[in-house]
Amino acid sequence: MNEMKNLASDVVERAKRAGADAVEVYLRRGVETEVSVRNGAIETLQQGQPKSVGIRLWVGERSASTYATDDRPAALDGLIRGTLDLVKLTDPVPELAIADAARMATSVPDLELFDRAVAEVPADRKIALARETEEAGRAADSRITVSGGASYSDLALEHVLANSHGLCVGYRESFASFGVSLIADDEGGKKRNGSWSTYGRFASSLESPQFVGETAAKRAVRQLGAGPVPTQKLPVVFDSLAAGSLTGLLFSVLTGGAVERRSSFLADLLGELVVGDNIFLEDNPLLLRGPGSKPYDGEGAATAPTTFIEAGRLTTFALNSYSARKLGMEPTGHASRPSSGSPGETAFNLSLRPGTVSQEEMIAATPHGFFCEGMMGFGFNASTGDFSRGAFGRMIEQGKLGAPVSEVTISINIRALFSTIDLLGSDIDRRRSVAAPSFRIREATLAGRG
């Protein structure tokens, strides 16, 4: 870490000497491994040590950026010169200036993002975890016919961010994950796949191979015999994973980028009641061991918990320096830092505040409806909020899960969706960076047969 910090500070100084008025340098180095097995045999062993350097330079109100995988000193001088040449070609954009000095993080809180134990898992153990997961899945149900393979992967990263305000900060983080994909064969000749993975920053936070394998098997066999149902309007219960994906879409339309580009239907609705008054959309970047936690944002600003939607009211957008200046507002510390290019906005550990009802109670309270386990496709228009995606799951009849359903589409405007949630579950899983409980909406269109 110290060597990286020295390098980053050195690049800032070199760029200033070369003529830059402001500089920001982002260094990233890591180690990643992945092992996969299929039918008990090793399929791949992969290893790499990714590294990169990203530099943004300003001369007056003009800026340009550069990214490279080669961070040797000789290469860096060339990068700086090349970037300064690009700066001359851009127009002055005062809103795109480096983040204000007063906003820079003054300390880097220890959020427990790095687990040494992850890096110390021996290769044999990783292979064994993948094998045990696959075996548990195959043994869980005799209807499982094929394994699509099981894998274990981990990643350790070191980040350093330095800029010409004198900022030079860094932190380490780790991730580990393993999972399996299984297939059950349908009488109709269709194959049904089910997969499940466990993720965590700490080795000790991962689910057991037994649980992961059994969950994947369950997800495969419960789709056996699935097919479309007649087109209809009906209440829909979204399982927590599907609810999380919808919650992510709701966040995407309140990012400063979407708002200042006027490509969001929420652009003019700050302070208004935009969804149901039971909706609280929150972000906590400082969650200990949180999957998306960050001690500072992509521009080096301190991060803090934020409530974007409070009792249905849009209280703030997620803003970086650029979008905040464009909109005449204050940044909220939600800058993302892509390896290459200028910042966007991100949530860190986004959550939809849970309610008190269990998923079982929610289903029991639904005489006729659709239980949506997952969705596929990209059908979402941020400008209008119109949502239309493929879905699979089960029918709910008389408060019980019934026939499996696939090859249908759910269609509803996302604002209407979040305005008509009448049951909010208690089953939130905060190990996901976008976490939501199951919920029920009053009505959506399910397009299927006929």
Added chain:
Amino acid sequence: MHLPYFEYFGIDADLGRKVLSRALSRGGDHADLYFEHRVSAVMVLDDGRIQEIDRAINLGCGVRVLAGDATGYAYTEDLSSEGLLRAAETASSIAMGGGLERGIELHGVPALSLYPIGQPTFEADALSKLDLLRRADAAARSYHERVKRVTVSLAESSKQILIVTSDGKFVSDDQPMLRFNVSVVAEREGRRQTGVEGGGGRVGLEYFATHTPEHLGAEAARIAVTMLDAKEAPAGSMPVVLGHGDSGILLHEAIGHGLEADFNRKKTSNYSDHIGDRVASPLCTIVDDGLLPSSRGSINVDDEGNTPTRNVLIEDGILRGYMHDHLSTKAFHLRATGNGRRQDYKHVPLPRMTNTVMMAGQHTPEEIIASVKNGIFARSFSGGQVNISNGDFVFSVTEGYLIEDGKITAPVRDVNLIGNGPDCLTRVSMVGSDFMLSDGRWTCGKDGQSVPVGVGIPTVKIDAMTVGGSKV
């Protein structure tokens, strides 16, 4: 062979042999090296100003060792001989047997030349490229008073690869790519819509002679303004007419992925063991063609050193073949099809599509539209996805219209189309004579790896497909 970047690092046939020998020092059947140097740049004009210019340089090497069905893989950004030997050592750990001293004779592979470039974009004056952005911006703004925001980008890349394999291939390619994009937001009485248009391919600035920035800008604006009037789309099963060009995404999702041989080798695809079976209407002949000149999905050599082919997947409705990489070629005892592709040196190659197209048929597009009493005409799309195992696929229509009494009428709001691969293709009842290759804009994702692809199709009628509107 002229390989300036790699020569700078002293990479030649001798070093290649040395690294391959180390990779096979513990045994294994095959090893390959994939060197990559990619320079890319993107220029963005937003809200009337040249706002961003970003450049990226990626340089590295991936070393792969195959031992039976198992793969050892390591990559490095350190191209010194020590760095490369270290990566080879890591990759070699997959093989447990003893290594044999073996001589590796390297030879060149006859090179295709599928992308003759008129004016390489990287050699062009930067100001002339910025002018293209400004021209598209001006055209979009002047299209209509309801146009409120215009964003234009030009992305260019030049990727030089060198592949050295233990079965003797020593082959390189320079792969250019251009991608131009215009995004427009139109607004009326608080209601907004976005329109997107663009394209490119393995082309230089000569692309803009036939695809003027003015046309692309105005087209994005037209879509945004038109869609302000979009009505609620119908829900349920009905005839769908797919416009020529971008609708080829249907082929990519409905059958393309399911015919990538890794899924069939593992028997996780709904097309596994179905070679020779009828899987589509007799009107359908579908080809994955890596040889189309200048197309976004074309390659002179695949990322395992094999020459791409015109690979017939479905002939008159009968399943003929899969798309292969080195591993699946061995498993199926077949010849390579040149479909082994990877995102970059950090990733192992997989069977991937190149340009997936359906051959033209007999009908005029007008006849096809006129044959539909009530249905949907789909023209532009934002993307698609497939479940390989059960064959269910979706794609999202961003510009679609109602067909009423044989005529295209009102635009409809964003709508998802869903179908099942083999089922959907058996319902193809009319195929147009107007084949068109999509302008180069599509990127395919698989196992976390993105590669550029092409799609192409004539106007096609599907008798029944589920349209995911909201109006019952």
